[in-house]
Every structure is written in C-alpha cells, then in structure tokens.
C-alpha cells in the first residue's frame with residue numbers, strides 16, 4: 001500500500017501538487033476542497049491520465065474531511081490570493097479564518113500527520129496552524145525556501161548559460177520582501193558564485209528572486225505561480241516519505257537556532273520520515289544574521305497583528 005498524502009485546497013497549487021506526487025508514484029493523494037464537484041472532477045481527470053503516465057497511485061477528490069484519516073502528510077493550500085483593493089491585513093484575516101478551520105479538521109482527522117503549509121502569508125499561517133494543532137514542531141513546517149532557492153538557481157543558470165542541475169543555492173528568512181539569499185552558499189558545480197558574477201549582476205538576480213512571485217502575478221494577470229510551488233512541495237514530500245534526510249530550506253519553529261527564539265522562519269532543515277529532523281546552522285556573516293533577524297521580526301509582527309485581528 002502506498003502512503004497517503006492529503007492536499008487541502010484543490011486550486012492551482014493543490015491540484016498541481018497532487019499531479020506531481022502521483023506521477024512520481026510517491027503516494028496516494030486525497031484532494032479536498034470546499035467547492036463541490038471540483039476536486040472530484042480534477043481527481044478523475046488525473047486518474048484518467050494514469051494509464052498514459054504509467055503510475056498506479058490513486059487520487060481521491062472530496063469535500064469530506066473524514067477522507068484525510070491516516071494521512072502521513074497534509075499539505076495546506078486552501079485560501080484566497082490577494083485581489084485588487086484587498087489590503088495585506090484583509091488577506092491575512094481571510095486566510096487565517098480559512099486556515100484555522102482547516103487546522104481544526106486536521107487535528108480531528110489526521111492528528112498524527114506532518115503538516116506542510118503553503119497558504120500565504122506563509123510564515124504567519126505556519127505559526128497559526130502550530131498554535132491551533134499543538135503538533136510537535138517537527139511536524140509543522142512551511143514551504144517557501146525551496147521555491148525561493150529554486151527561483152534563484154534558475155536565474156543564475158539562465159544568466160550563466162549553465163545547467164540548473166549544477167547550481168546550488170540557499171535562500172533563508174521569511175517568504176516575502178525580506179527573504180535572505182546566501183551568496184556565500186551559492187555555487188555552480190562547486191565554484192563560488194562570486195567568482196562567476198560581479199556584485200551588480202548578483203544583486204540584480206537577488207532582486208529578481210525577491211520579486212519572483214510578483215513577477216509571475218503581473219504576467220498572469222490573475223492568480224499566482226503554481227508549477228514551481230507544486231514542485232517545491234513535492235520535493236519536501238519526497239524527502240519526508242522516502243526518509244531522504246535532504247537539507248532543504250523550510251519555515252520551522254526556531255528555539256535558539258540562529259539566535260532566534262519562538263518564531264517561525266525559513267532556515268535549512270533536514271527532512272525525513274519524522275518531519276524536521278534537525279535545523280542546520282550555517283555560519284552567516286554579520287550582515288546575513290542581521291537580515292535574518294529582521295525577517296524573523298516581521299514574522300513576529302505579522303503573528304501579533306493576526307492575534308489582535310482574531311480577538312477583535
């Protein structure tokens with residue numbers, strides 16, 4: 001029997017994640033949404049592709065949370081994206097209410113699962129599900145750093161005309177304007193990036209990475225990125241289910257690592273069968289440490305704003 005992964009929210013990111021997981025044969029997937037018929041329709045469509053994609057994994061579309069029982073991993077993509085005229089606080093409140101409801105269902109039906117949050121604002125939502133579920137911190141994480149690092153790697157590969165497979169990079173911090181790319185840990189086939197690009201060229205790629213999500217939103221006109229986010233979630237799912245123990249940048253609860261305490265923030269994590277097995281502490285420059293603290297501070301602020309919003 002294959003492991004079971006549930007994906008809550010069968011929109012663009014959720015359905016594409018389900019597709020990637022089953023087409024890699026990693027798990028059977030439950031695809032859940034509040035919209036009636038939609039997850040069922042997408043699941044049937046994905047199953048009809050199975051003979052061609054040659055996999056035997058199942059996708060079950062549902063509006064019923066009891067289907068998530070026995071999930072090893074629950075991926076949460078449920079939420080709305082920011083619409084014109086909607087403030088960041090409006091988005092925060094709307095998604096928090098959705099995510100709160102989802103977290104309560106996860107607690108009811110899949111209390112032993114590992115939670116991967118995708119809904120934005122990512123770091124605050126990850127903190128919220130941790131508060132609600134009280135799952136051990138190893139079992140609550142957010143997807144952002146893998147995506148931000150993948151974008152950075154792609155931009156470097158494109159600029160240098162090299163294979164994306166040869167580019168390694170690490171982006172830490174919150175998922176937002178103050179993410180922290182680490183040029184010192186960025187290499188092309190072991191050559192430090194500083195030997196291949198000038199500071200100005202590197203700064204331009206860092207800026208593009210910071211604005212990676214917005215660049216896609218402005219091209220799409222409606223909705224936001226989903227192919228690369230789905231690939232990023234799938235990489236985390238794979239490292240967990242196969243106990244690969246890969247080091248991937250994830251949003252996790254820090255308890256003293258990097259000098260930060262009691263805040264969810266993106267740092268390198270070793271992911272295996274039990275979730276976040278370890279936070280890997282890289283040696284950072286003073287400037288990088290400062291940038292990471294600033295990023296963590298804005299997550300803390302978001303969590304505070306949310307708690308006053310929810311209590312008002």
Ligand code: APR
Pocket residue numbers: 008009010011012013014032033034035077078079080081098101102118119120121223224225226229
């Ligand atoms: N329970 C289950 N599903 C829900 C709920 C809920 N309470 N509320 C909303 N949804 C569903 C919507 O019906 C929709 O199908 O969540 C889905 C969201 O899908 P999209 O609108 O297509 O959004 P998507 O592009 O997938 O992004 C989802 O991921 O990257 C982040 O910023 C992005 O927060 C957003 C999330």
